[in-house]
Amino acid sequence: MTTAVQLSNVSKTFGSGPDAVHAFGPVDLTIEGGEFVSLLGPSGCGKSTLMLMIAGLLGASEGEIRVNGERVVKPRTDIGIMFQDNTLVPWRPVEGNIALQLELRGLEPARHKARIDELLKSVRLEGFAHRMPYELSGGMQQRAAFCQALVHDPQTVLLDEPLGKLDAMTRESIRTDLQALWMQKRPTVVFVTHSIEEAVQLSSRVCVVTPRPGRIDRVIEIDLPWPRDLDVKRSPKFAGYVADIQGIFHGFGIL
């Protein structure tokens, strides 16, 4: 496996002088190609900040970030990115929103019709291509947003709490779809979340992030079989990982 994302001594400070806020770091982390890595931490710990820095949407104050061996100095266009608030535009139907990703890249959506259909099918939205976002439930909107983030087949996918605003049942169901999508194409995924169970279920490795200023306290290999279905989630080993991580956050004084 090759190294997909490499963070060396990365930190971020907002502002300067006495008002400066030390938001994140310093952090060292190496993510191999095809890994699913979660950044798990309390809100405000700077995990979203780190994700924006990997995407090149925010400059690091110190240290160096490399994606596929290249130093990140400007927004990376070879990644797929998704946020808690989805980036579906209200004036385009689902299909048009997925096409927007292609159009902004100067690609002809008509030539990628099959890819769009395949993605919609994989998130069980095949009958909704021509619906407007406001006609969909919150969960369906996030499913459509997954398609938008993945349509250009990125090797690296950055997901910033994409399920954060959904109800528990919808989250559960979309996690399954997300896992299936990842297992199929095996992109490198960096997944930001504050749900311990979600991190354990989806990830090959979980990075436990401390409260502000965020640092990676430890990295936990999740040695569970794929796909992580209901049986795996009921296993004592799964429960053990969850309990261990809960213990760590308890130590931080959060839980």
Add this chain to the structure above:
Amino acid sequence: MASASSSPARAQQAPARYGPRWFDTLARWAAKSWMMLAFFVCFFLFWEVSIDLFHIPPYILNKPSEIVMASRSDFHRLLSYTGITAAEAVIGYVVAITVAVPLGLAIAFSSILRRTIYPFFVSLEMTPKIAFAPIFISWLGFGLLPKVIIVFLVCFFPIVLNAILAFSSLGDELERFCRSTGAGWARVFWKVRLPAAMPQCFVGFKYAALNATVGATIAEFIGSDQGLGFYIQITTGNMRPDLAFAGIFLLTFLGLLMFGAVTLAERLLIPWHISVRRHA
């Protein structure tokens, strides 16, 4: 009232079709708006009857029926004056949109303009623009131009201020998404920024459409020899409130027409926006 009558239960009843599509549309509109229509009818009936009832002399106020009759006697002048006032209002309005939207865009994206012109505009917004009317008329005479300028002024500020807001309030996440695609400024503008700005721009367009006829009328009050504002002033001076009211009705009609045209444009251009969907 409108929201109550468009409750889901009623909307789901598919009405039987009695005739052509336009008839259906009209029937549905009437079913939804009958209360409003009834109120209008009652208002004018009350007005009609109360002139006799309260012995109001004709040089103070006339019955609606008399106003309609009187307007027919002066039909040609009213028609041409309506055309003049409409031209002042529409030209001033269209020029205001043409200038204010690009300027709003420039101010939204230029930190220099935002620190110079923007505060200047905000303070000018506090000035009643109509106060400039006598000066413009003394500079430029009684013709069309000073009225167009005054309409332009009363329309310009709501449009430019809303356009600045519109173009500077794209969500962080959408902006980041656009940057992550590597798209150039122009492509992001046409595909994302412009459509995203339309709803807020229309807030300004609608507000300005209401201002346009007001601006034209007051400009005519101050100095003119034609137009509906001039007509209302002259007929009032001649103790002919019937003709003055005919002018007021036409101004109302003109205002409705302009506002209706902007609302129609809004429905066609941004049918996806919540403000449009709620009234559909």
